[in-house]
Amino acid sequence: MERRILSGLLAIGLGLLPVVFKRDRLKDWIIIYLLKGFMSSFLDSIVTRQKKVTYPVRFLPEYFRINVLFDYLLFPLTCVVYNRMTYHSNTAGIFLKAFLFSIPMTVTEVIFERSTKLIKFRNGWSWHHTLLSETAIFIFIRIFIGAVRKSLKKYTYEN
Secondary structure (H helix, E strand, O other): OHHHHHHHHHHHHHHHHHHHOOOOOHHHHHHHHHHHHHHHHHHHHHHHHOOOEEOOOOOOOOOOOOOHHHHHHHHHHHHHHHHHHOOOOOHHHHHHHHHHHHHHHHHHHHHHHHHOOOOEEOOOOOHHHHHHHHHHHHHHHHHHHHHHHHHHHHHHHHO
8 A cells, every 4th residue: 555655646746847847937946846855855864863753665765764755756846836836925924835835744644654654753753843844944945045036136136
């Protein structure tokens, strides 16, 4: 069952790539995607090394302890969609939408934790940690790309 879920999620993620990466602001979306993939894998490596979260069934288990599918495909894609949806949002909208994206992801993770071998929480890790860390990462990436846009706009006008 777990392998089918992973295969289905992989198919969905790969199918969404061309939809999410439309031509408008493509550089922004690529920066967000790559930064998010780096951050996810880095933080997930720390959490898995501390054995707070384990992934008993995952892609490439002989090479990675982390969930490669989530860290390098699904979460970065979701982060790009979040940034697309908050492009014109005010601060309150950015924070609200970060929670609106994090809540279904956390609920899905809890369901997988309770009913599959895809993820297991240990050593004090709970859904609260997942919700807060996912929300914080959404907001951090949004602030980062906002700062990049602002600095590029300033640089463009000065030169």
